[in-house]
Amino acid sequence: MTEDKVLEMMKELGALHHGHFQLSSGRHSDTYFQCARLLQYPELAKELGAAMGAFFKESACDLVVSPALGGILIGHEMARAMGRRFVFTERKDGVMMIRRGFAMDPGEKVIIAEDVVTRGTSLLEVVKVVEEAGGQVVGLTSIIDRTSGEVELPLPLKSLAKVKVETWEPDDCPLCREGVEVVKPGSRGN
């Protein structure tokens, strides 16, 4: 599963959109990723999950944790490929937490899996939640890394594809200046 293949599939399956978008951070961009369009095909989701699991062949890991909603499908597939259990976090009143009676033993080793990482907001919230629950974060992974290396994370982010996407503050956005209508897609991180 090479980076080129991932990006080619994203284009083919309509997961990579060009236009004028307002991201969850409030910034504007000309590119938007909708990984759900890839993951609607279970065989493909399985393949992507296995490729992400392969990053951590040499790592001790007890479970995979992902934030709802975007991370659940890929995290679950990754956990399946690794033969580990899977837990998701979710927001309640805007605060990321572990619910549904999910628990981890002190010191359990956790890999956090996401679909797209842009500003790293959700990822960092999940790190905090896992640590508060007693887990030890040993890896970070995503299908798409669009951080351009500009986000400070506690561990290296291992991704299937790194994509450099320009974003602008609305005041600075060339598409706004051209009068192109702005679209606010999906939920945070997508």
Ligand SMILES: [Zn+2]
């Ligand atoms: Zn704009």
